[in-house]
Amino acid sequence: MIKKILLAAALILVCTLAYYNAVRINTKQLRIREEILYSDKISEDSSGFLIAAFSDLYYGSYIGQDFLQNTVETINSFQPDLIVFAGDLIDQSAFPEEEERIFLIQQLSSLKARYGKFAVLGDQDHIRKEEIENLLLVSGFTVLDNSSDLISINRSTYLNIVGIDSLNGGSPDVTSAFSGINANYFSFVLSHCPDIFDSVLGYSADCLFAGHSRGGQIYIPVISDIGKEYGCRKYFRGKYTKNNVTLDISNGVGRCSKNARLNADAEIVFYTLKQK
Numbered sequence: 001m002i003k004k005i006l007l008a009a010a011l012i013l014v015c016t017l018a019y020y021n022a023v024r025i026n027t028k029q030l031r032i033r034e035e036i037l038y039s040d041k042i043s044e045d046s047s048g049f050l051i052a053a054f055s056d057l058y059y060g061s062y063i064g065q066d067f068l069q070n071t072v073e074t075i076n077s078f079q080p081d082l083i084v085f086a087g088d089l090i091d092q093s094a095f096p097e098e099e100e101r102i103f104l105i106q107q108l109s110s111l112k113a114r115y116g117k118f119a120v121l122g123d124q125d126h127i128r129k130e131e132i133e134n135l136l137l138v139s140g141f142t143v144l145d146n147s148s149d150l151i152s153i154n155r156s157t158y159l160n161i162v163g164i165d166s167l168n169g170g171s172p173d174v175t176s177a178f179s180g181i182n183a184n185y186f187s188f189v190l191s192h193c194p195d196i197f198d199s200v201l202g203y204s205a206d207c208l209f210a211g212h213s214r215g216g217q218i219y220i221p222v223i224s225d226i227g228k229e230y231g232c233r234k235y236f237r238g239k240y241t242k243n244n245v246t247l248d249i250s251n252g253v254g255r256c257s258k259n260a261r262l263n264a265d266a267e268i269v270f271y272t273l274k275q276k
Contacts, residue, residue, distance in 0.1 A: 009259025020157060027062070027259060030132065031267040035248065037207055038276040041186040046156070046157035049273040051188065052080035052113070056122070056252025059104055060091030063254040071253055071268065072107045078270055082151070082159075083113040085141065086211040087122025087166060089132055089193035090254055108139035115151050117141045118161050122192035122212065123169035123231065144190060146173040148181050159273075160187040162205070167193035168212065168231035178203040186273065193231030197240065197247045207246045213237055214250030215264030237264070 042049070052075045059068060075083065089104075090096065096104065111117060114210020119141045123134040136143050151159040160181040165172045172191070181187055183204035191200075194210035213232035216224040228236055232249070240247040251264045 012153040019115075027255065027261055028267055029261075030067075030074060030253070031251075031265040032074070033267050033269045034272070036272050036274050037186075037246070038274050039186050039206055040274045040276040041157075041184065041206070042273045043154070043156040044275050046153045047274045049082070049153055049159070050080045051082045051084060051273070052078060053084045053086065053250065053269045054253050054267075055086035055192070055209075055250045055272060056088045056214050056254050057085075058088060058091040058252070058254025058256050059100075060096050060126075061094035062091070065100075065103055067253075068104065068107050072111055075268060076110070080113050080270065081153075082115045082161075083111055083117040084188070084190055084209065085117070085119040086190050086209055086250065087120050088211065088252070088254075089122075089136065090124065090128075091254070092124045092127045093256070095128075096229070102148045105139050106136060108136070108141070111140070115153070115159075116149075118149065118163065118190065119143050120163040120190045120192055121135050121145070121166055121170060123166050124167060126169040131246055144177075146171075146176040148177060148179075150180075150182070150185070158182065158185040160204075162184050162187055162189040164169065164189065164191035164196055164200070166191070166212075166231070167196050171267040172196055172199075174199045174203065178205075188271075193249060194235035194249045195231050195233060196234055197242070197245075198256070201243050201245055205245050207248065209248050209250065209269070210235075211250045211252045213249060214255070215249070217251075217255060217262075217264050217268070218258060218260055218262040226239060
């Protein structure tokens with residue numbers, strides 16, 4: 001009987017600590033994740049090119065000015081060469097008032113990258129597509145809607161930035177997105193939903209950065225694998241490699257539905273390009 005009581009007490013304690021950690025601690029944390037992308041398409045004198053990538057900001061109900069400012073300052077502190085955003089800018093269930101939107105524009109505008117800032121739209125962005133697109137454009141982002149852009153790093157190395165519209169809520173067209181690229185150059189691909197991954201394998205993709213799932217936000221093995229949202233049912237969290245193409249799913253920065261995170265820290269990903 002005593003053993004059962006102690007076991008129950010221990011279980012209650014563990015659950016209480018997990019809840020406290022998820023609500024009080026993890027919601028204030030922002031993880032820095034650093035990755036290296038090796039490729040023979042990268043010249044030796046271009047090695048070290050740095051890409052800052054983030055997704056799922058969900059500015060609004062749970063992500064306020066302080067967390068946003070911390071995110072921006074953290075990105076700028078690394079002095080990235082390129083900044084990319086993979087969609088879901090604002091929490092549409094708590095759309096911010098004009099004053100908050102002005103602050104958001106000011107912060108996004110203060111993000112600095114020598115070779116520019118690029119974004120794709122997420123499913124939440126499509127609810128107010130024109131408004132979100134304009135907000136990103138005013139903030140200095142190029143919105144890639146099934147399109148690409150070519151970046152000249154130096155005379156010997158170029159970089160394809162490819163953007164595919166959201167599988168959930170959007171109209172993805174992979175063929176159009178890749179139509180203008182040169183396969184001899186490294187292709188960094190953005191798309192909000194990771195389940196688009198299999199569709200890009202027949203094209204000249206090297207790395208696909210996606211979000212949408214927020215890593216589960218409150219991730220409990222087995223339980224969180226039930227009822228996954230459309231767009232991240234096959235590829236939910238973590239990294240995958242197929243046909244020499246890497247899929248990297250970010251946990252994102254923001255939170256929605258619940259003001260908590262567990263086993264899925266908010267994160268910014270920094271990719272360093274290196275010659276293979």
